[in-house]
Amino acid sequence: MVIAHPTSQVLAAGPATTLLLVIVGLVVVGGLLAMFWTGRRRAARKPPPPPAPQPGADSWDTPPSSPGPGERDDRE
Numbered sequence: 744m745v746i747a748h749p750t751s752q753v754l755a756a757g758p759a760t761t762l763l764l765v766i767v768g769l770v771v772v773g774g775l776l777a778m779f780w781t782g783r784r785r786a787a788r789k790p791p792p793p794p795a796p797q798p799g800a801d802s803w804d805t806p807p808s809s810p811g812p813g814e815r816d817d818r819e
Contacts, residue, residue, distance in 0.1 A: 756764070
């Protein structure tokens with residue numbers, strides 16, 4: 744035999760409140776999915792970052808301090 748306390752209440756939501764919470768939940772989930780989809784489309788349209796310079800990539804370039812082809816010093 745279960746004896747309920749005289750001041751206890753059942754804390755259940757009514758059918759209208761439940762329906763309202765389900766609709767709000769669906770709107771929130773739909774909004775999050777739409778934002779995710781929009782962000783992915785924006786990221787896909789963005790140009791890729793420039794490649795990082797590779798070490799030794801310019802090793803065949805003439806150093807700025809060396810003389811050019813017509814400026815050679817022939818004091819040998």
